[in-house]
Amino acid sequence: MIKLPLTSSQTVGPFFGPALLCEDAIRNVLTQPETSGERIRIEGRVLDGDGMPVPDAMVEIWQANAHGRYNHSADQGHALLEPSFLGFGRSGTEEDGCYWFETIKPGRVPFYHEQFQAPHICVTIFSRGLLNHLVTRLYFEDEQTNAEDPILLRVPDERRSTLLARRGNREGMVVYRFDIVMQGAGETAFFNL
Amino acid sequence: MRNITIGEIVRGDREVFPPYLYEAYQSTRRRAPMLPLIEVPLTLSELTGPGPAISDITPEDADLTRNAGTGGEAIGQRIIVTGRVLDDGGNPVPNTLLEIWQANAAGRYLHKRDQWPGPLDPNFLGMGRCLTNDEGIYRFLTIRPGAYPWKNHPNAWRPSHIHFSVFGQSMLSRLVTQMYFPDDPLHALDPIMNAVPTEAARKRLIALYDHDVTEPEWALGYRWDIVVRGANATPFESKEGEQ
Numbered sequence: 001m002i003k004l005p006l007t008s009s010q011t012v013g014p015f016f017g018p019a020l021l022c023e024d025a026i027r028n029v030l031t032q033p034e035t036s037g038e039r040i041r042i043e044g045r046v047l048d049g050d051g052m053p054v055p056d057a058m059v060e061i062w063q064a065n066a067h068g069r070y071n072h073s074a075d076q077g078h079a080l081l082e083p084s085f086l087g088f089g090r091s092g093t094e095e096d097g098c099y100w101f102e103t104i105k106p107g108r109v110p111f112y113h114e115q116f117q118a119p120h121i122c123v124t125i126f127s128r129g130l131l132n133h134l135v136t137r138l139y140f141e142d143e144q145t146n147a148e149d150p151i152l153l154r155v156p157d158e159r160r161s162t163l164l165a166r167r168g169n170r171e172g173m174v175v176y177r178f179d180i181v182m183q184g185a186g187e188t189a190f191f192n193l
Numbered sequence: 194m195r196n197i198t199i200g201e202i203v204r205g206d207r208e209v210f211p212p213y214l215y216e217a218y219q220s221t222r223r224r225a226p227m228l229p230l231i232e233v234p235l236t237l238s239e240l241t242g243p244g245p246a247i248s249d250i251t252p253e254d255a256d257l258t259r260n261a262g263t264g265g266e267a268i269g270q271r272i273i274v275t276g277r278v279l280d281d282g283g284n285p286v287p288n289t290l291l292e293i294w295q296a297n298a299a300g301r302y303l304h305k306r307d308q309w310p311g312p313l314d315p316n317f318l319g320m321g322r323c324l325t326n327d328e329g330i331y332r333f334l335t336i337r338p339g340a341y342p343w344k345n346h347p348n349a350w351r352p353s354h355i356h357f358s359v360f361g362q363s364m365l366s367r368l369v370t371q372m373y374f375p376d377d378p379l380h381a382l383d384p385i386m387n388a389v390p391t392e393a394a395r396k397r398l399i400a401l402y403d404h405d406v407t408e409p410e411w412a413l414g415y416r417w418d419i420v421v422r423g424a425n426a427t428p429f430e431s432k433e434g435e436q
Binding site: 002003004005006007008009010011012013014015016017018019020022024025048049050052054056060062064070072074075077086087088109110111117120122124126127128129130131132133134135137150151154155156159182183184187188189190191192193 | 209210218222224234236237239241243249282283292296306307320322358363364365368369371388393394420422
């Protein structure tokens with residue numbers, strides 16, 4: 001089989017905003033009125049090795065719908081597909097390092113054989129100073145199935161809590177807080193993907 | 194490029210991808226993760242992705258010489274940048290979104306944080322996008338970007354480059370990178386480009402001048418192919434399921 005060498009990665013740099021975060025490229029809100037599932041807001045800060053906010057990062061998310069189905073041809077499962085829910089989000093960070101999304105809590109997606117994964121959202125981070133993007137996952141702290149999630153179990157015990165979003169409430173909205181620490185104390189567990 | 198610390202932590206192939214920490218590029222020092230990346234099996238979450246689903250694009254988006262919508266044309270050497278997006282199995286990646294951004298012909302970005310005294314061009318936004326066709330081919334019409342000064346080290350200049358964002362078919366194929374132009378003396382001096390670990394991998398970031406792409410009395414042609422990771426890996430490999 002052919003194996004072509006891959007194109008290398010380079011930093012997104014400081015000036016991507018007008019292109020990648022313009023009005024029709026940014027996607028803070030993933031839901032449509034008809035989207036089923038528990039409405040949640042995800043928010044957090046991106047922090048550097050000095051604990052300082054990163055004001056020029058971009059965070060992308062990818063998730064299944066509330067039934068546990070990805071809107072993608074490679075997902076041939078039987079869970080209900082909702083065509084109007086893409087499951088992709090893209091947010092910039094503000095001066096205080098904050099990003100946010102309004103979405104729904106995803107359902108469980110298959111792992112292997114009869115196993116399922118705990119509900120999770122794939123998270124990708126880009127910024128000046130990142131020669132490659134960072135890849136991680138957001139899990140929900142109040143989710144019983146975390147204890148048996150095959151990916152979470154690969155993360156060393158002492159780092160697992162960095163992947164758990166904290167549930168809160170604000171003005172009737174469920175808010176999950178998920179800070180992303182690029183370096184140093186409390187460094188988020190990133191994946192080799 | 195001497196006496197620099199290069200970090201151990203690399204995502205993916207060490208012959209291809211830069212380390213997160215590359216001290217000559219100063220911004221990596223406080224943004225590079227220092228703990229080992231977690232090795233995880235591929236699941237449906239990684240073998241799917243938003244690539245094929247974003248398609249809200251018009252043909253005008255791929256013409257950076259006119260997409261400022263002013264009625265005027267951007268100043269600079271008009272160029273065509275075209276090529277194919279392929280996966281590492283050699284298969285074309287059709288119908289996937291490419292987003293690009295670049296400095297103008299004078300090396301200035303239209304961005305509030307770029308304040309060096311290069312002139313702005315009112316007819317140039319420096320951003321474009323397109324979808325690959327059924328054969329994985331993309332094509333942009335733009336102007337050749339100028340070199341750009343930055344504050345990384347004394348008298349630092351970035352070589353002319355165009356930023357590319359590519360989705361591909363899954364989370365594995367997501368790529369943000371930069372395309373460079375041939376025969377640029379600034380390549381050897383650029384820490385961002387030189388963070389790429391091998392000569393062969395750096396060379397793959399440089400477009401080729403292609404006279405067959407050049408259009409007479411109109412624009413110079415450059416060809417640059419992009420190879421992203423395919424989703425041909427088998428999910429849920431048995432060794433992962435037997436633990």
